[in-house]
Amino acid sequence: MEWLVTLVLFGSFFLLLVLGIPISFAIGLSALISIMMMLPFDPALSVVSQKMASGLDSFTLLAIPFFILAGNIMNRGGIAIRLIEFSKLIVGPMPGALGHVNVIANMLFGSISGSAVAAAAAVGGTMAPLQKKNGYDPVYCTAVNVTSCPAGLLIPPSNALIVYSLISGGTSIAALFLAGYIPGLLMGLGIIVISSIIAKKRKYPVSDRVPFHDALIITLRALPSLGLIVVIMGGIVAGVFTATEASAVAVLYTLLLALVFYREVSIKDMPKIILEAVMTSSMIMLLIGASMAMAWAMANADIPYMISNTLLAISDNPIVILLIINIILLVVGVFMDMTPALLIFTPIFLPVSSEIGMDPVHFGIMMVFNLCIGLCTPPVGSALFVGCSVSGVQIDKIIKPLLPFFLILLVSLFVVTFFPQVSLFLPQLLLDY
Structure with missing residues (x-):
């Protein structure tokens, strides 16, 4: 019976996706269909409704709309160009420097905005004309932009890590945030290594040195934006506020920055910014609510237990199991x-990782x-489509140039997977985790 419920649950889910049903509805409907195999229609509908409502009844989830709103304010506040100028100072006179600037700016912007897509659009859109002017191949630049923008999803604040914390049963958000720093930097540095090799072979130009006076002005302009990271993580680590409270602080900080300091956002712009944040938040919340119903359906049918037993039956070697996952x-x-991938597969694979003794923070990263x-x-x-859109490069032309970047990302994933201290060093150092 359990295997039949599993087949119906995932079969109906993928069928609904193929039919073009929005993923939130596909998750909820497939959960309802599978629960109806065990309960009559009315009780099944009641269970789905209750699980969706109770799944959203969480103080932790308040962090998501607040961080989204803070990111939207920062996106409109003109910080992309300031972070790009600051990134030039960090890179210095290196071969293919504008490629490295793109990577570092994506890491900074993505971590502040909490969105890989926003980073790809804002940084890539600003860098593309500058790179073209300096003789860079647009396909190469697009590949660098696309593969580096997700690094900001590991560097806090990260909505993905908040979602994982909720689904995993309350894994410490502070620990997850700290654990994301080194893997996020590892991802960015890997892209820089590959882009450096390509830039050296193609003899891309070296950036001019920035005079000290100009460097000081650029740094001072960027510091308020970078200060958000210090305020958020400093407050969480020091115990001044929780991650959820930090999200509200982030909104206040970005409002002051955009309205008072940079003055690139006016009061008239706020209704539109808030509406965009509400729309994005509502889509994510609907996803989370529907996924809670699916998680209950999977737990009731013992699907995580069955998958755990199946994987452990294949091998009891943690290395083999982690490779399969x-x-x-x-x-x-x-x-x-x-x-949606986090919401669906965390309840499935987390018990397996616990069975082989893997720390939940390490598994989340x-x-x-x-x-x-x-x-x-x-x-x-999504990052690929947005990156190609802002650069004007066709997707079919970028697949081959992406391959060396994918290779370094897979190597970095291997390091994160099989060397736990890459993720756990900072939480253990700063939180006594």
Whole structure:
């Protein structure tokens, strides 16, 4: 019976996706159909409704709309160009410097806005004309932009890590945030290594040195934006406020920055900014609510237990099991966006990882890192589509140039997966985790 419920649950889900049903509705309807195999229609509908409502009744979830609103305010506040100028100072006179600037700016912007797509659009849109003017191949630049923008999803504040914390049963958000720093930097540095090799072979130009006076002005202009990271993480680590309270602080900070300091956002712009944040938040919340119903359906049918037993029956070697999980997640990431993938597959694979003694923080970072790669791959990679859109490069022309970048991302994923201290060092150092 359990295998039949599993087949119906996932079969109906993928069938609904193929039919073009929005993923939130596909999740909810497939959960309802599978529960109806165990309960009559009215009780099944009641269970789905209750689980959707109770799944959203969480103080932790308040962080998501607040961080989205803060990111929207920052996106309109003109910080992209300031972070790009600051990134030039960090890179200095290196071969293909504008490619490295793109990577670092994506890491900074993505971590502040919490969105890989926003980083790809804002940074890529600003860098593309500058890179073209300096003789860079647009395909190469697009590949760099697309593969580096997801790094901001690992560097806090990250909505993906908040979602994982909720689904995993309350894994510490502070620990997850701290754990994301080194893997996020590893992802960015890997892209820089590959882009450096390509830039050196193609003899891309070296950037001019910036005079000290100009460098000081650029740094001072960028510091208020970078200060958000210090305020948020400093407050969380020091115990001044929780991650959820930090999201509200982020909104106040970005409002002051955009309205008073940079003055690139006016009061008249706020209704539109808030409406965009509400629309994005509502889509994510509907996804979370529907996924809670699916999680209950899976738990009631013992699906996580069955999958755990199946994987452990294949091998009791943790390395083999983690390789299998990573391969499955890489395939899932190709066809599914990050948030629904986290919501669906965390309840399935987390018990398996616990069975082999893997820390839930380490597993969460591994899972998010893995799904970040999916954002750069066709056919549904949102970062890939946005990156190609802002640069004007056709998707079919960028697939081959992406391959060396994918290779370094897979190597970085291997390091994150099989060396736990890459993720756990900072939480253990700063939080005594």
